[in-house]
Amino acid sequence: MNPAQPQKMALPGVKNLLAVASGKGGVGKSTVAANLALALHAAGQKVGLMDADIYGPSVPIMFGLGQVNPQTTPFPLHKHGIALMSMGFMVDPNQAVIWRGPKVAQAVQAFLGQIPWGELDTLVIDLPPGTGDAQLTLSQTAPLTGAVIVTTPQDVSLIDARKGVRMFQEVRVPVLGVVENMSYFMGDDGKRYEIFRSGGGKKLAAEAGVPFLGELPIDPRVAECGDNGEPIVRKYPDSPIAKAYLQLAAAVIAESSRPGAAPLPEVQL
Amino acid sequence: MPRGQGAEKSGRPANSYNSRMANDVKPLSLKREGDGLKIDWSDGATTFVSWRKLRSSCPCASCIEERAKPADPFRVLTPQEAAAGPPEPTAMKPVGHYAYQITWNDGHSTGIYPVDALRKLSD
Numbered sequence: 406m407n408p409a410q411p412q413k414m415a416l417p418g419v420k421n422l423l424a425v426a427s428g429k430g431g432v433g434k435s436t437v438a439a440n441l442a443l444a445l446h447a448a449g450q451k452v453g454l455m456d457a458d459i460y461g462p463s464v465p466i467m468f469g470l471g472q473v474n475p476q477t478t479p480f481p482l483h484k485h486g487i488a489l490m491s492m493g494f495m496v497d498p499n500q501a502v503i504w505r506g507p508k509v510a511q512a513v514q515a516f517l518g519q520i521p522w523g524e525l526d527t528l529v530i531d532l533p534p535g536t537g538d539a540q541l542t543l544s545q546t547a548p549l550t551g552a553v554i555v556t557t558p559q560d561v562s563l564i565d566a567r568k569g570v571r572m573f574q575e576v577r578v579p580v581l582g583v584v585e586n587m588s589y590f591m592g593d594d595g596k597r598y599e600i601f602r603s604g605g606g607k608k609l610a611a612e613a614g615v616p617f618l619g620e621l622p623i624d625p626r627v628a629e630c631g632d633n634g635e636p637i638v639r640k641y642p643d644s645p646i647a648k649a650y651l652q653l654a655a656a657v658i659a660e661s662s663r664p665g666a667a668p669l670p671e672v673q674l
Numbered sequence: 675m676p677r678g679q680g681a682e683k684s685g686r687p688a689n690s691y692n693s694r695m696a697n698d699v700k701p702l703s704l705k706r707e708g709d710g711l712k713i714d715w716s717d718g719a720t721t722f723v724s725w726r727k728l729r730s731s732c733p734c735a736s737c738i739e740e741r742a743k744p745a746d747p748f749r750v751l752t753p754q755e756a757a758a759g760p761p762e763p764t765a766m767k768p769v770g771h772y773a774y775q776i777t778w779n780d781g782h783s784t785g786i787y788p789v790d791a792l793r794k795l796s797d
Contacts, residue, residue: 544770544771544772545769545770545773545786546770547770549770549771575772575788576770576771576772576773577698577770577771577772577789578770578771578772667700668768668771669700669701669768669771669772669774669789670701670702670703670704670768671704671767671768672704672705672706672711672766672767672768672774673703673704673705673706674706674763674765674766
């Protein structure tokens with residue numbers, strides 16, 4: 406048996422396949438992925454969001470959805486104008502998914518290949534942390550347009566983010582840029598507090614030679630909106646952070662419209 | 675000084691990842707020629723590598739482990755290996771943007787050859 410047996414996914418209706426990744430957990434990948442998806446939607450795109458975090462799916466809670474009956478519910482689900490797929494739709498939130506790697510690879514392939522995504526401008530893929538099965542399966546089987554790397558400013562986050570960048574470059578997936586989450590907090594006094602230090606995202610982008618896509622400030626409403634199923638870009642579209650996301654979406658659209666990695670030629674045997 | 679900053683000054687070029695990406699050489703066409711593979715590359719080079727060399731450099735985990743052991747002079751070929759004769763691919767498919775997977779006539783198919791490795795193995 407060969408669990409790594411790659412099967413090409415065509416996804417004919419999907420123009421751009423965008424992976425949101427980081428080496429480290431807890432930097433806000435899912436929050437960034439959800440809000441970026443909504444910001445792309447606000448920019449006029451048809452958008453899907455695929456939660457590739459099989460062990461710890463967070464798309465359901467961020468979109469106010471829960472477990473559904475997969476026998477009777479057609480996937481993908483739709484909420485706030487986004488087509489959604491997540492392991493969390495199929496498993497009780499209190500139940501742990503205790504799977505070995507090859508099963509994860511299978512699930513990721515099924516999400517990509519067997520869900521009728523239809524016509525989309527961008528399918529955002531929320532990756533789990535690390536550089537393991539989900540990432541490798543995607544790089545081997547999906548025609549990824551590019552990857553956005555999320556980091557927080559401090560060095561302990563950068564060391565892992567650097568590995569994330571490296572992995573995509575190793576498998577020749579273009580890194581569209583680095584986005585720094587939790588960059589600073591704007592106090593009521595108008596002062597900028599750099600809670601997790603500063604400049605990490607810029608540093609990583611410069612070092613990797615990829616664009617720095619922007620800083621996303623800390624705002625307690627981000628967590629509140631995420632937990633309540635309506636991400637901040639939709640709930641408070643005029644907030645500074647929603648504007649930062651719209652800028653990020655514009656940067657991502659600009660970067661992903663550049664000619665990316667062409668598919669490898671077939672071998673004439 | 676934080677540790678990360680010190681590491682950056684250790685002689686690695688400032689944009690090491692990017693220069694790597696920019697210089698990524700891509701195969702333009704891959705063709706069987708005689709008992710090997712002829713590849714035309716984006717930098718204008720044309721290289722050739724024999725099937726035998728590719729088969730014996732299989733990058734899969736079990737082959738790497740096999741090669742790390744001392745050669746066994748009494749190893750008996752499996753019937754499939756004996757029937758296959760000299761190594762030849764029965765299929766060679768692209769994997770993502772970065773590699774090719776070769777299925778050999780002896781049934782072995784777990785080797786995924788990154789493009790960089792194909793270039794390094796070729797003359």
